[in-house]
Amino acid sequence: NMISNPVNSTVPIAAEVLKKAGKYDEKRSFGVTTLDVVRAKTFYAGKANVNVAEVNVPVVGGHAGITILPLFSQATPAANLPHDVIVALTKRTQDGGTEVVEAKAGKGSATLSMAYAGAIFADACLKGLNGVPDVVECSYVQSSITELPFFASKVRLGKNGV
Helix, strand or coil: CECCCCHHHHHHHHHHHHHHCCCCCHHHCCEECHHHHHHHHHHHHHHHCCCHHHCECCEEECCCHHHEEECHHHCECCCCCCHHHHHHHHHHHHCHHHHHHHHCCCCCCCHHHHHHHHHHHHHHHHHHHCCCCCEEEEEEEECCCCCCCEEEEEEEEECCEC
């Protein structure tokens, strides 16, 4: 699992290094994008007036700015939020890291929320490795979903990785 930013670059570079060493396994190489999911869930819950623990919002694309694409149309529980609210939630999710840095006057970043997101993803990986069924998280992985070689999407985690 790679959690070091920039994830959109780190994961493909690590893949190439591991390929050259003969150690690359696309089913076991993950870029952690859980922080984007945590932000999308939190912001959505606030606007939908629901408990964040009950919310799920898939986030696809990448892990930087406009590459972060929260799929609020697939959020559960469903909320009939106006288009302008969805646009604002999307922008806030994409700019979440910048918002934190600005709030800290450039003297820090989202270290605690990143640690929280990392713990969520690590827990999901451990559940998958232990055979817990239907463990699904969003992650930046090698993909054939689009023309892009890597893409953040929902992945099912299991004993063999993705």
